[in-house]
Amino acid sequence: DTEVTQTPKHLVMGMTNKKSLKCEQHMGHRAMYWYKQKxxxxxxxxxxxxxxxxxxxxxxxxxxxxxxxxxxxLNLHLHAxxxxxxALYLCASSQVQGETQYFGxxxxxxxL
Amino acid sequence: xQSVTQPDIHITVSEGASLELRCxxxxxxxxxxxxxxxxxxxxxxxxxxxxxxxxLVQGIKGFEAEFKRSQSSFNLRKPxxxxxxxxxxFCAVGVGGxxxxxxxxxxxxxxxP
Numbered sequence: 224d225t226e227v228t229q230t231p232k233h234l235v236m237g238m239t240n241k242k243s244l245k246c247e248q249h250m251g252h253r254a255m256y257w258y259k260q261k262x263x264x265x266x267x268x269x270x271x272x273x274x275x276x277x278x279x280x281x282x283x284x285x286x287x288x289x290x291x292x293x294x295x296x297l298n299l300h301l302h303a304x305x306x307x308x309x310a311l312y313l314c315a316s317s318q319v320q321g322e323t324q325y326f327g328x329x330x331x332x333x334x335l
Numbered sequence: 336x337q338s339v340t341q342p343d344i345h346i347t348v349s350e351g352a353s354l355e356l357r358c359x360x361x362x363x364x365x366x367x368x369x370x371x372x373x374x375x376x377x378x379x380x381x382x383x384x385x386x387x388x389x390x391l392v393q394g395i396k397g398f399e400a401e402f403k404r405s406q407s408s409f410n411l412r413k414p415x416x417x418x419x420x421x422x423x424x425f426c427a428v429g430v431g432g433x434x435x436x437x438x439x440x441x442x443x444x445x446x447x448p
Contacts, residue, residue: 227378265425265438266379279435313378321429324436326371326379 226250227327229314235333238304244330246297246314254278254320255297257289258313260329266313272297273320304334337362337430341439348416349447356411356442358426367429368409369436370400374422382424385409396420421446 227248236242246255254273258266271279272291286308288300297314311331315324340359348354360366367386371379383394390402400411409426426439 229378263441265427265441266436267438268435271435311376315379323369323381323384325381328378329376331376 227314227316227325229312229327229330231330232328233331233333235335236301236304237335238306240304241300241302243301244299244312244314244332246299246316246327247295248316248325248327249295250316250318250325251294252316252318252325253294254317254322255291256315256317256324257297257299258315258326260311260313262310270299271320278320301332304332306334308332309334337428337437339426339428339437339439341424341426341442343442344440345443345445347445347447350418351415354411354413354416354420354444356424356426356444358409358411358439359407360409360426360428361407362428362430364430368400368402369427369429370394370398370409370411371425371427371438372422373425373441379425382411416444416446418446418448420444 230245257269260266269283270289275291286303290298311329313329314327317324338361369384370382373379382398383392385392385402398413423441425441427436
C-alpha cells in the first residue's frame with residue numbers, strides 16, 4: 224500500500240479564518256513533506272519532518288504552521304492567509320528522509 | 336545552482352504514436368532523478384526513478400527513461416501512447432541529504448484519438 228491520504232479535498236476560507244489540512248500515511252514512513260503548487264507551476268517544498276521533528280522549513284511565512292503529532296499524521300495549520308496562498312497543497316511521505324517520495328492527492332485551497 | 340529544464344511546455348501526439356519527453360538537469364553530484372505524472376486536480380504519481388546502476392530504467396504504465404550523464408539528461412519514453420496518458424509530466428532531481436525535490440516546469444501531454 225503506497226497511499227497517502229489528504230483531507231479535505233477542497234477548502235474555502237476567509238482571510239481571518241483558522242483551518243487545518245490533514246495528511247495521513249500508514250506505510251511506516253518516517254519522513255513527511257508539505258508542498259505548495261500554484262496553478263500551472265511545479266510543486267515547491269515547504270516543510271520536511273523526519274522522525275516527527277521539523278527538519279526543513281523553506282522560509283515559509285508563519286501563517287503556515289506544520290505539526291507532526293505522530294509518525295502517521297501530518298497537519299498544516301492555516302491562519303490569516305492571503306488570497307495569493309490559494310493553491311494545491313500536496314503532502315508526501317518517504318521511508319526515511321532522502322528516499323523516494325510518494326504524494327497524496329492534495330487539498331485545493333481557495334482564500335477569499 | 337541545481338535546476339531542471341523541461342524544454343517542451345506542451346506536446347500533442349496521436350494515440351498509438353511513440354513519445355519522448357525531454358529533461359535536462361544541472362547538479363554537481365550524482366543526481367537522484369524522478370519522473371512524476373499528474374492528472375488534472377490530482378496529486379503526483381511516481382512513474383520511475385534513477386538512483387544508480389543501469390542507466391535505462393523501467394517504470395509503470397509502460398514508461399522508461401534513460402539517464403545520460405554526458406548530456407545531463409533523463410528523457411522519458413513510451414513506445415505507444417494511450418489516451419489515458421494525457422496529463423502533466425514532471426521531471427525532478429533530488430538534491431541534498433534530505434533529497435529535496437527540484438521540479439522542472441512540467442510538460443503537458445495531449446493525446447489525439
